[in-house]
Amino acid sequence: SELRIGVVGAGLMGADHIIRIQNRINGAIVTAVVEPDEGRAKSAMENAPAAKWYPNVEAAIADKAMDAVLIATPGQFHEPVLLPALAAGLPILCEKPLTPDAASSLRMVEAEVATGKQFIQVGFMRRFDAGYENLRSLISSKDQGELLGLHCAHRNPSVPESYHNDMLIFDSVVHEIDVVRFLTDSPIETVEVKHMKRNSNNHSGFSDPILVLLKTKSEVLATVEMNVSVKFGYEVKTEAVFENGIAEIGRTSGMTTWFNGQISTQEHMSFKTRFAAAYDSQIQRWVTATKQGKIDGPSAWDGYLAAAAVEAGVKALNTGTLQNVEYAAKPDFYK
Numbered sequence: 001s002e003l004r005i006g007v008v009g010a011g012l013m014g015a016d017h018i019i020r021i022q023n024r025i026n027g028a029i030v031t032a033v034v035e036p037d038e039g040r041a042k043s044a045m046e047n048a049p050a051a052k053w054y055p056n057v058e059a060a061i062a063d064k065a066m067d068a069v070l071i072a073t074p075g076q077f078h079e080p081v082l083l084p085a086l087a088a089g090l091p092i093l094c095e096k097p098l099t100p101d102a103a104s105s106l107r108m109v110e111a112e113v114a115t116g117k118q119f120i121q122v123g124f125m126r127r128f129d130a131g132y133e134n135l136r137s138l139i140s141s142k143d144q145g146e147l148l149g150l151h152c153a154h155r156n157p158s159v160p161e162s163y164h165n166d167m168l169i170f171d172s173v174v175h176e177i178d179v180v181r182f183l184t185d186s187p188i189e190t191v192e193v194k195h196m197k198r199n200s201n202n203h204s205g206f207s208d209p210i211l212v213l214l215k216t217k218s219e220v221l222a223t224v225e226m227n228v229s230v231k232f233g234y235e236v237k238t239e240a241v242f243e244n245g246i247a248e249i250g251r252t253s254g255m256t257t258w259f260n261g262q263i264s265t266q267e268h269m270s271f272k273t274r275f276a277a278a279y280d281s282q283i284q285r286w287v288t289a290t291k292q293g294k295i296d297g298p299s300a301w302d303g304y305l306a307a308a309a310v311e312a313g314v315k316a317l318n319t320g321t322l323q324n325v326e327y328a329a330k331p332d333f334y335k
């Protein structure tokens with residue numbers, strides 16, 4: 001039978017997930033769209049004829065409208081949806097970040113542990129990207145010797161007016177914070193943030209680009225150029241420096257043309273296309289695992305570990321000083 005999914009948030013990401021579930025995911029159907037803005041909900045529902053609109057998640061839960069929840073609102077709005085969904089015993093795929101800071105993420109971990117079952121998977125979809133999977137295999141194979149460092153470039157053409165300074169870390173760099181631990185299998189120990197010369201393209205709410213330095217317990221240093229105003233397109237590249245060689249993933253695979261004295265290769269403009277296959281793989285594996293009563297990807301504990309490093313990163317951004325990452329003890333519940 002089809003897994004009945006309620007999508008919470010019908011913005012850019014939620015609308016994209018509705019199309020994905022309806023058109024490309026086997027074994028699932030959207031039966032609820034939870035969104036306070038009825039107009040935005042109804043336009044996203046054009047792709048989901050079986051879906052009913054609800055202004056809040058409590059109404060959808062009371063209506064028993066779904067078997068699982070996909071939370072696609074911005075991170076600062078996740079907690080008030082996670083708690084009622086957990087209380088209702090619903091499996092949850094929560095878009096990153098789990099929540100924007102350590103304390104609130106730890107509250108979600110404690111709420112899940114109290115239920116006695118793992119319900120939460122966090123939407124760190126880069127773990128499902130073929131490039132990162134291949135790079136992780138190369139690192140663990142040690143074919144080029146030990147990994148010494150990573151150079152990450154995370155470039156957005158622009159961000160909405162609602163995007164503010166701390167989101168550079170808790171909404172964007174959070175991807176590198178999780179994927180560096182995924183690649184190295186080592187927690188992030190320190191975070192430092194430097195400002196590059198300010199890009200005059202950006203709106204007044206923040207200053208970018210920034211250079212973030214993440215150091216793992218295993219002494220790997222990752223630099224992250226976080227850039228959200230660079231106009232040309234959307235680019236996420238990672239260069240790995242080993243003892244005996246270099247590897248790079250993420251350079252665009254778009255078509256290259258030679259024409260009229262020019263050579264050009266098409267670039268992505270959005271994470272929706274750059275990581276389309278990773279999103280599809282993540283959601284398909286989540287649906288399949290959910291139907292077996294399991295999760296198949298990063299847990300709430302992974303979400304907390306990222307949030308603890310994010311919190312240090314936000315402090316580093318706002319103070320200009322190197323921050324140590326403090327972690328709570330891992331509950332036995334998360335083997």
Ligand code: ISE
Nearest residue numbers: 154156171172173175228271
């Ligand atoms: C956005 O929320 C995402 O998750 C994208 O993957 C990231 O590139 C972007 O910077 C974030 O704002």
